[in-house]
Amino acid sequence: MPSFVYVLITASKSGRTRTYVGWTLDLERRLAEHNGLGKRGAKSTRGQSWTLIYAEKHRTRRKAMAREYALKHDKIFRAALRSP
Numbered sequence: 001m002p003s004f005v006y007v008l009i010t011a012s013k014s015g016r017t018r019t020y021v022g023w024t025l026d027l028e029r030r031l032a033e034h035n036g037l038g039k040r041g042a043k044s045t046r047g048q049s050w051t052l053i054y055a056e057k058h059r060t061r062r063k064a065m066a067r068e069y070a071l072k073h074d075k076i077f078r079a080a081l082r083s084p
Contacts (some may be wrong), residue, residue: 001025003064005071007054007081008034020050021071023064027055029031053081 004027007018008070034050058064071077 001061003058003061005056005058005064005067006030006052007071007078008050009053009081010047010048010050010060018048019053019081021068023061023068025061027052 003023003025005021005023006027008031009021009023010018013020020034022030031050031052036047054066056064058067
């Protein structure tokens with residue numbers, strides 16, 4: 001079953017930019033959950049408006065999870081996403 005790795009971005013009230021990296025089977029549903037429109041969602045993303053800025057499709061859940069781990073630990077990648 002296809003899986004997705006995604007990156008979300010938001011700006012806090014103080015102007016600080018935050019990114020969130022995750023994986024899912026249903027990208028649209030997951031984004032809605034992050035934005036408070038679903039029954040579930042990550043606690044770290046509640047109360048903010050998140051925008052999808054990057055997504056990759058993978059053939060298996062395992063590959064998506066491995067890629068999520070790599071992106072979460074790639075500080076250069078995440079810094080590049082935050083810069084204008």
